[in-house]
Amino acid sequence: MFATVIGALNEGFVQTLKLFFVTLLGALPLGLIICWGSMNRFPPLRWLCRFVVWVIRGTPLMLQLFVIFYVPGMIPGFENPWPAGDSGRFIAASVTFILNYACYFSEIYRGGIQGVPKGQQEAGQVLGMTRGQIFFHVTLLQMIKRIVPPMSNEVITLLKDTALAGVISLQELLWAGEAFLKSSHGYRGLLWPLFFTGVYYLVFNGLLTLLLGRLEKKLDYFS
Incomplete structure (x- = not known):
């Protein structure tokens, strides 16, 4: 049984x-793009990005899963x-x-960017740096130090x-543990597998905490 x-x-x-790593690989760069859009000087793009952020942050992730997975297949004439x-x-x-x-x-990025003193960006302009050079060589490096704790x-x-x-019905870790409570692999009413999933989460979260803590210490030279 064990x-x-x-x-x-x-x-x-x-x-x-x-799911964890795919999300990080997609969300980290996409968040930067949305951040750029929400800070853009072109009003329609800026307000569109801010509206999307408002909707996503203002609704439950569970509801978003239902909508994105089920709704497209319910629209007449639209293939799932x-x-x-x-x-x-x-x-x-x-x-x-x-x-x-x-x-x-994107909101964490925006807070980090706005936290960089404008004087340093102006200094880059005085030195003849382009907007892109100022962002990547001045703003971005200091932003990383500021955003590590909230990103962690x-x-x-x-x-x-x-x-x-x-x-x-994606068969992730908690789903696998809960399946033994209902009926799985010939077993039913087993509660301990569900609690045992907590060990997996705790161990991996502990490793993440250690790795992110070391990253934060390595970025101390930006202080």
Whole structure:
């Protein structure tokens, strides 16, 4: 029994890790693009980006999963974009998580950029640097130091939020543990696998905390 449960939890944890890393790979650069749009001097683009951020941050992630996964297939004359089976669920969950976290990351980026003293940007202009050079060589480096603590919190939250993907039947870690409570692999009414999933979350979150803490210390030279 124990080997069966651990095997199922390991499979679920792999799915959780895949969703976690795919979200980070997509949300980190997309968040920077949304941040650029929300700070752009072109009003329509600026207000569009801010409206999207407002909607995403103002609605539950679980609701967004339902909308993105189910609604396209309910629109008459519109073909469901998600493939059948687990691959479709994973893609829909990835799109939802990337969009959600990109909006949160964009606000963290914006706060970090606005926290850099304008005098340093003006100094770059005096030296004849272009806008791009000022951003990448002056603003971005100092922004990274400022955003590491809030970004660390969001990354840790992301790992726990992956459990919400179970609402569209994506077989992630918590879903795998809960399956033994209902009926899975010939077992039913087993509660301990569900609690055992907490060990996986705690261990991986502990590793993330250590890694992000070391990153923050390495960036101390920006202080």
